[in-house]
Amino acid sequence: MNNFVFNNPTKIIFGKNTIEKIGEEIQNYGLGKVLLLYGKSSIFNNGVYNIITSSLKNANITWVELGGVKPNPVLSKVEEAISICKKEKVTGVIAAGGGSVIDTAKTVSAGVNYDGDVWDFFEGKASAKKGIPVFTVLTISATGSEMNPYAVITKENENKKWAFAGSLDFYPKVSIIDPTVQFTLPVSQTVNGAIDAISHVLELYFDGTVNTDIQNEISEGIIRTIIKHVKILINQPSNYESRSQLAWCATLALNGLIGVGSSGGDWSSHTLEHSLSVFTDIAHGAGLSIVLPAWMKYVYQNDIRKFARFAEKIFGVVNVSDDEKANRGIELIKKFFREIGAPVSLRDAGIGKDDIKKLTDNASIKTPVGKLKKLNKKDIENIFQLAF
Amino acid sequence: MNNFVFNNPTKIIFGKNTIEKIGEEIQNYGLGKVLLLYGKSSIFNNGVYNIITSSLKNANITWVELGGVKPNPVLSKVEEAISICKKEKVTGVIAAGGGSVIDTAKTVSAGVNYDGDVWDFFEGKASAKKGIPVFTVLTISATGSEMNPYAVITKENENKKWAFAGSLDFYPKVSIIDPTVQFTLPVSQTVNGAIDAISHVLELYFDGTVNTDIQNEISEGIIRTIIKHVKILINQPSNYESRSQLAWCATLALNGLIGVGSSGGDWSSHTLEHSLSVFTDIAHGAGLSIVLPAWMKYVYQNDIRKFARFAEKIFGVVNVSDDEKANRGIELIKKFFREIGAPVSLRDAGIGKDDIKKLTDNASIKTPVGKLKKLNKKDIENIFQLAF
Numbered sequence: 048m049n050n051f052v053f054n055n056p057t058k059i060i061f062g063k064n065t066i067e068k069i070g071e072e073i074q075n076y077g078l079g080k081v082l083l084l085y086g087k088s089s090i091f092n093n094g095v096y097n098i099i100t101s102s103l104k105n106a107n108i109t110w111v112e113l114g115g116v117k118p119n120p121v122l123s124k125v126e127e128a129i130s131i132c133k134k135e136k137v138t139g140v141i142a143a144g145g146g147s148v149i150d151t152a153k154t155v156s157a158g159v160n161y162d163g164d165v166w167d168f169f170e171g172k173a174s175a176k177k178g179i180p181v182f183t184v185l186t187i188s189a190t191g192s193e194m195n196p197y198a199v200i201t202k203e204n205e206n207k208k209w210a211f212a213g214s215l216d217f218y219p220k221v222s223i224i225d226p227t228v229q230f231t232l233p234v235s236q237t238v239n240g241a242i243d244a245i246s247h248v249l250e251l252y253f254d255g256t257v258n259t260d261i262q263n264e265i266s267e268g269i270i271r272t273i274i275k276h277v278k279i280l281i282n283q284p285s286n287y288e289s290r291s292q293l294a295w296c297a298t299l300a301l302n303g304l305i306g307v308g309s310s311g312g313d314w315s316s317h318t319l320e321h322s323l324s325v326f327t328d329i330a331h332g333a334g335l336s337i338v339l340p341a342w343m344k345y346v347y348q349n350d351i352r353k354f355a356r357f358a359e360k361i362f363g364v365v366n367v368s369d370d371e372k373a374n375r376g377i378e379l380i381k382k383f384f385r386e387i388g389a390p391v392s393l394r395d396a397g398i399g400k401d402d403i404k405k406l407t408d409n410a411s412i413k414t415p416v417g418k419l420k421k422l423n424k425k426d427i428e429n430i431f432q433l434a435f
Numbered sequence: 436m437n438n439f440v441f442n443n444p445t446k447i448i449f450g451k452n453t454i455e456k457i458g459e460e461i462q463n464y465g466l467g468k469v470l471l472l473y474g475k476s477s478i479f480n481n482g483v484y485n486i487i488t489s490s491l492k493n494a495n496i497t498w499v500e501l502g503g504v505k506p507n508p509v510l511s512k513v514e515e516a517i518s519i520c521k522k523e524k525v526t527g528v529i530a531a532g533g534g535s536v537i538d539t540a541k542t543v544s545a546g547v548n549y550d551g552d553v554w555d556f557f558e559g560k561a562s563a564k565k566g567i568p569v570f571t572v573l574t575i576s577a578t579g580s581e582m583n584p585y586a587v588i589t590k591e592n593e594n595k596k597w598a599f600a601g602s603l604d605f606y607p608k609v610s611i612i613d614p615t616v617q618f619t620l621p622v623s624q625t626v627n628g629a630i631d632a633i634s635h636v637l638e639l640y641f642d643g644t645v646n647t648d649i650q651n652e653i654s655e656g657i658i659r660t661i662i663k664h665v666k667i668l669i670n671q672p673s674n675y676e677s678r679s680q681l682a683w684c685a686t687l688a689l690n691g692l693i694g695v696g697s698s699g700g701d702w703s704s705h706t707l708e709h710s711l712s713v714f715t716d717i718a719h720g721a722g723l724s725i726v727l728p729a730w731m732k733y734v735y736q737n738d739i740r741k742f743a744r745f746a747e748k749i750f751g752v753v754n755v756s757d758d759e760k761a762n763r764g765i766e767l768i769k770k771f772f773r774e775i776g777a778p779v780s781l782r783d784a785g786i787g788k789d790d791i792k793k794l795t796d797n798a799s800i801k802t803p804v805g806k807l808k809k810l811n812k813k814d815i816e817n818i819f820q821l822a823f
Contacts, residue, residue: 048679050450055443061695258676261660261684268652275648288646291436295695297651304692307449307683347609 048308058221066098070106072221081139083110093228110137120147122202129158139180146190148253150198152181168211175213183222189240191301193222208321226290237370238387239332241277244297246335255419256309266305267360269296315417316342322409336389340381341434346420347373393435403431436696445582445606454486458494460609469527471561472497499523508535510590517546527568534578540569556599561603567670571610576682579689582609596709626775627720629665632685634723643807644697654693655748657684703805704730710797722779727739728769729822734808735761779821791819
């Protein structure tokens with residue numbers, strides 16, 4: 048096991064009728080005026096908007112609002128929000144939504160106290176140390192952003208969908224997860240969230256670190272649990288227990304727990320997927336279900352034993368060689384993605400062979416990519432070809 | 436899944452050569468003078484004392500010392516430490532040791548700012564809200580106290596070994612876990628630590644809560660990992676990977692993670708064990724290896740399916756009825772305890788049948804005990820009889 052620091056201060060409030068606590072939680076931080084950030088109409092349809100604003104009123108907290116955060120959230124929205132915060136002298140941000148809204152909120156938090164260009168954090172030209180407090184009310188479980196300091200934002204004019212990792216200050220102070228508000232999600236969003244969470248686990252699982260027994264056990268437990276419950280949710284979207292399990296698994300998948308003692312994860316599939324969603328606006332989860340199995344196939348020989356273990360522990364593959372196990376495991380995760388209605392090839396998503404050059408160029412800006420196998424531009428192209 | 440709040444702010448610094456960071460971490464809290472609390476001679480023998488004091492000197496932090504904290508730590512030591520803190524105007528505590536030292540430190544932290552009797556917190560007459568910061572340097576993995584707000588202290592003159600749960604303030608601010616300092620532990624202490632950690636998992640696992648798939652998965656993973664690595668450590672006490680796995684598993688066993696969404700655990704075995712150690716000064720882990728299987732046998736019919744699942748997932752018991760599985764699982768955990776050299780009956784520990792009345796009286800002060808099956812005095816006596 049590698050040395051590690053684990054320090055995750057986010058307070059999670061989980062369960063039914065918990066959103067109404069948001070005002071009190073913000074009050075505990077002594078904040079007077081906050082920005083309420085959200086996406087499109089869902090928080091109006093599922094009642095979340097009303098619960099939040101009532102709670103804020105009861106706690107004597109004033110707010111300004113900004114809606115319209117898109118999936119694959121964009122830098123221009125971040126900049127709009129920052130200028131509102133500065134003008135309105137806002138001292139905290141509530142993100143009511145999923146990963147896109149939360150990532151936007153974190154970037155706003157970093158930008159409010161920074162005189163330079165907020166994109167500097169993504170380029171690695173500056174590091175985000177001091178932010179204003181972020182609170183989240185989660186409406187879709189997927190990215191795990193509710194309990195980590197990461198944000199992924201797209202700079203539209205340069206076709207860059209990049210991530211930054213903030214300091215301790217950028218963990219949300221409080222995240223409220225009420226699984227009931229996810230009852231009304233479209234099936235495709237539930238499925239994409241599940242795939243995103245599984246991919247986070249696998250990015251960390253297949254990074255080549257050895258001696259991670261308990262981390263492997265927890266990772267495998269999360270994946271088995273997600274597979275079980277997303278299948279239930281396709282037919283029973285209002286199944287509270289399955290919503291709860293999927294929600295909590297998605298949080299655990301990227302809150303630092305399973306990454307302790309590892310080399311920090313591989314993240315090639317995410318890098319390649321980000322190029323996909325820059326050009327096609329495909330949902331992140333759907334992009335991952337295309338890229339991840341192709342990446343697995345391309346790199347598995349760098350750690351056959353771990354890929355064989357994956358097949359054993361997730362799908363019960365036994366009594367064949369490790370190479371055969373590894374290959375079956377990859378086929379079976381692909382089959383599972385297909386079963387739950389996700390695309391598993393570029394073709395499935397209507398992306399042509401002609402696009403591969405553009406995707407490869409975009410994903411190769413910062414090569415080498417990955418850890419288990421360090422990918423150069425040719426490798427990246429090969430993986431996109433495999434994914435075709 | 437039940438509603439829950441998860442909020443664990445402890446910063447864990449894990450790995451080789453990490454203890455030297457203690458001074459810097461305390462400096463981050465702006466503290467000038469701390470109490471350095473420890474047990475007997477081990478921190479002198481394994482070099483931990485020197486590393487801590489050098490680090491404090493480098494960080495310009497002064498300290499007063501108090502050694503002699505015993506296993507099954509006592510109230511009189513807590514009171515001695517509190518009076519030193521008050522007299523010396525100490526603003527933080529370093530616990531260098533295992534659970535006994537850490538629990539003493541937390542209680543000291545609670546007592547320094549409290550004008551009443553610190554035992555009030557254990558009697559439930561007051562709740563510990565504001566403490567002075569506690570930092571830990573862990574030298575034996577067992578109780579999980581390094582990442583939770585709990586403390587167990589014995590009030591000697593009343594034969595009460597009781598627990599208190601503090602507020603957020605009583606999570607250690609920073610806990611440093613360097614597995615190499617555990618290389619020199621006696622085998623019995625390694626074994627007792629492993630049993631303590633397993634029992635924490637099982638207290639939470641068998642509390643009757645349903646719909647806890649991911650919590651079950653993680654719990655089972657922790658137990659399998661502990662079983663694997665404690666067996667290795669008996670023969671290879673300096674195996675770094677096994678020390679690391681056991682250490683991190685013991686922390687995860689009681690840091691709140693596996694208890695989320697449950698009813699808070701059963702804790703009957705702990706209550707009964709505390710009576711054992713009050714009268715016999717048996718190590719906590721050794722007391723648990725006696726009490727836990729007897730408790731399991733006595734209550735399993737209240738949740739046969741879960742006990743059967745335990746046998747399946749931990750020991751691979753299949754193809755028999757659930758009742759048979761449950762019974763085999765209990766036999767197999769007992770067999771495992773015996774294999775690693777732990778006592779599994781009162782007789783093994785030299786405790787006579789005549790003592791059962793005294794033990795029962797002591798464990799029955801606050802009946803009913805437990806959750807899966809609410810135990811009255813007669814039940815408790817029956818369990819001690821079974822354990823005989």
